[in-house]
Amino acid sequence: MKSRYFVGAALGVVLAPVCAQAAEAGPLDETIVVAATRTEVPLSQVGQSVSVVTREDIERTQATTASEVLSRLPGLQVTNSGGFGQPSSVFIRGADNAQSLVLIDGVRVNDPGDVGGGFDFGALTIGQFDRVEVVRGSSGVLYGSRAIGGVINLVTQRPDEQWHGRASAEYGWRDRRQVSASAAGLVGPVGLTVGGNWLKGDGYSAFNEDRGGTEKDGFESKSLNARAQLELTEGLSIDGGTFWTRANYDYDNTGADALNVGFKRDLTGYANIRYDGLDDRLHARVGYGVVDTRRISDDAAWGPYETNGKNERFEGQVDFTPIEAVTLLLGAETETQDFSDTYDSNDSMTIDSFFANLTLRPVAGLTLNGGLRYDDNSQFGDRTTFAVNGAYAFAGEDGPVVRASYGQGFKAPSLYQLYTNAGYRALEAETSKSWDVGVEQPFAGGAGLFSVTYFDRKTKNMIDYDLAQWNYYNIGRARAKGVELGMQVIDWQGFDMNLAYTYLDATNTLTGARLPRRTKSNMTASLDKRWDVNGQGGLRLGAELRVGGARWDDAAQTYYVEGNTVVNLRGSFAVTQNVEVFARMENLFDEHYEVVRTYGTPGRSAYAGVRVKM
Template sequence: MKYLFLLGTALAVSTPALVSPALADEVDNTIVVTATRTETPLSQVGQSVSVVTRDEIERTQATQATEVLERLPGVTVSGTGGFGQITSVFLRGAENAQSLVLIDGVRINDPGDVAGGFDFGGLTIGQFDRVEVVRGSSGVLWGSRAIGGVINFITARPTEQWTARAQAEYGWRDRRQVGPSAAGMLGPVGLTLGGNWLEGDGYSAYNERRGATEKDGFESKSANARAEIELAEGLSVDAGGYYTKADYGYDDTGADALNFGHKRDTLGYANLRYAGLDGRLTARLGYGLTDTRRISDHEIYGPYTTNGRNERVEGQVTFAPVDLVSVLLGAETETSKFSDNFGSKDRTSIDSYFGMLTLHPVSGLTLNGGLRYDDQADFGHRTTFAANGAWALGEGEDAPVIRASYGEGFKAPSLYQLYTNGTFNPLEPETSKAWDAGVEQPFAEGKGRFTLTWFDRKTRNQIDYDFANWNYYNVGRTRAKGIELGMVVTDWEGFDLNLSYTYLDAKNELTGARLARRPQNNFYASLDKTWGLGLRLGADLRVGGNRWDDHANTQFVEGHVVVGLRTSYPVTPNVEVYGRIENLFDEHYEVVRSYGTAGRSAYAGVRVKM
């Protein structure tokens, strides 16, 4: 009965996308910004892109950012326990630090992280209005760290009419959450404000089913703000920030421990924008700051503290002299700093210049090509190239779209890898070459979308840690290739259906070993039905394939099957109650060897919208 239930729980998710104003309405008017750094219709983007809206976040009742990401094709989430614990996201098998993470377009990768990546373990999703995920190398437009792709978490934009929402939730092991937000105009100033508080007893990071008894609780607080004002016709300025702090307990690899961790991320930005010539000319001058602090307080060895800081100034201009041609030119300068409580204090910088040419030679066809020049303070200069295209074969809602892309990547070793490298081992920058090709077939009068994509990426000098010699080293060559399958149906006769499947072959080409913590097969499916009175019932199914937990392929982790149920009901037009059961069949499983996952758990909450 269990597997019959699982089998009946199916269908969907994914997307890819770029455009000129004259062609915008021919196939798809969904607008994305992450793939091209400018507002572009999805139908003209040559890369593989997934867009998650606020409605989808609320429908699935997600709490953490990873709960949204793991539903998408090409995405694998690997966490060492519950909320707050170290959590990595692999895009198409790329290392966590090889993907760029943005909040409102500003980099939030941690300069103090071991590899310069972002730890997703303490990021909640409630404050964000939209998530865009670009799969595949995006190094030409976004620079270092975008080898695997780009993940952009976007907050709500103010409109003329004030809107507000709030959410409160309670559930398993005394977990409580409250999250308000509002957006609107205060005179000539547009404002967005939001916050989130999450606290709970949690469960042991070391697997309770292996004998752990001590719970690792957590508390998270976060806030975001944005203000924008039009100074003159076509000229505007905006500024904002994001702050989050998480405190949590954590364990050792093979036992309970009274260890405590602390994470604090602060992000700030300001932009001066101009748009003129009937939208044919746009320009932006921006400043971004990311400041992080991490404390790992071990009960025996004491605290280890790292601080990271990244400052960035960037400018870009886009000009479309005619409908068929547009040019994007940009320049960036970035300074990164790292320090710890053992005396390390180092910095590096990188200056970059990039350009992208977009052509629309015939109706429905978009071609993009670009170059980037990076001058890194420690490793010299590097030029990378990218090209992609999207071709809508016909007009109308059900016209298929063919997409293909090629991109190169470049990532210098992190400050941590360079300056805390015991028994120093010289490191080389990581480089990559990646391509993909796929087709998108809309159906059901535009309410449904099916995608199939083949991808292949080769990486040289990938950096790993050598536990025998206690230092970092360049692996040599790795390769990740596979297939992504996605389907999404939105509001079709009351049904929302989602499906994503990824086959991933990620290996060290020198040894033939599979890359650690990358399952070959990942599958997600969900089905939601809404009735006339507003009652909604939904279910989802997550199937994670088996994987190796180490690069030598000696520690095996079994796959898992997890089912969830959910429901919601609008008590009034502005008030909705909801509830869910996660891990319905109390599946016993691990994602990272010896670390725990949540058993059967239930949550209930209320949402208010104005």
């Protein structure tokens, strides 16, 4: 009854777009970011550390999965336990995978059926997405539970007045085939977006082939997305959409080949009512979102284990700019999580929330943000979080931007951790306090951007699994601090350059041990060169260097995983203005390495394909 009453109150608040629609990126100093503030804001006015990946970036690097895109960004580390479909975790500044919030078109897709309530990137392809935004640092005020490490927002293609679309197909190593297509435009007054992706391959042994693995662990993935939007009257519109993905894959036991098979199905849906008025000074949205996830792990010896997770949200927010120097954002949300599994677990929790954020622009170039959030969790009571950040953009085309932020975050234990726990369930919520300071320096007339950021986050009550007692427990305190370096150059005399380097010191502050699977240093660097041919875009060649540091694989620091160095090559040629052929070679020198102990990584491999744009 309390939640129903709260929903009524939330729907009474008329609200603005939340991470669902991001404008196309322009020059670096004009890039619009949504995820950082839940409203459309120029990058120069964002106080937190943010990365934006465009469709052009995705095509240039020839990425096929979301994990590949994220692994190229400062502050992010990706660990894959085998090939496609196998568990894939993303650590933002050393935060656990379950401590970061993942959005697709503004809908939270973290799985209540996941062990920690996180999101498994192992089966998420990138073909249907036009844009990826990553906000680093605790973002609990705007996003509530889970946003300790940061926020990842993936945005599909958006319609405009003219129909536009793309399609691609590629083939490569171990019979891997992929076909992807997306189109958007108007049908009368209705804006439509449709897309799909299919990926299938023989794969490689999840148990490292260098350790004796011989059985290939194949996979097949299918995904579809759709969106429709309609303007009812001037300023008032409705929209809704869905994202569906299904993956089947083989997997192995830890340390041995096995005939295990896995299945994962995600279904996301959303609907919104939006209003923009008062000369674009008022933006409002009331929305509903639902995520339904089903997983089956069918062990060849022990049989299938199934989990089902469902998350439903009603939310609303309104942002009002009475004068140019002031913007006030108010919002309310209610969320219900449900979890069930093969062993008769059937549990739920609700979270009711209110938040507010004040933005001040007192002088030219200076933007200040401060906010509060109140959450009432049915399992863990209430909690209030606070955040403040600011950015100052110096005048001039090559003027630097200085950013600083402080934020609090928390994450309630997942339903899986609570109700599959063997005899001990008195878990406390994880909490964090983080701050960072950095500077971004444009150069080359805005074609280039160099950034350096120092960050520090302290976390209490981190949840881990006790192998001796077979249950989950709070380990106490952890700290992650370090430095991020980034450089991006876009089309400077035909060159594109990217650099992402992270130094991370992530430790359990009670024992002094490094947190498992976090490297101290991680770097990706790439250089691409374009040659114009007959005004068609012509030839592009590129090379990429990826250096991953060594790490401990377990909390007890028993197993050590060596670092690795991987070189990739890529190239493309525009046959016509709308048709492009491409090819790449990954792991050129056939580096043999592990990221997660006993799990394999791909050897030297090659792929080729064609891309069509309309």
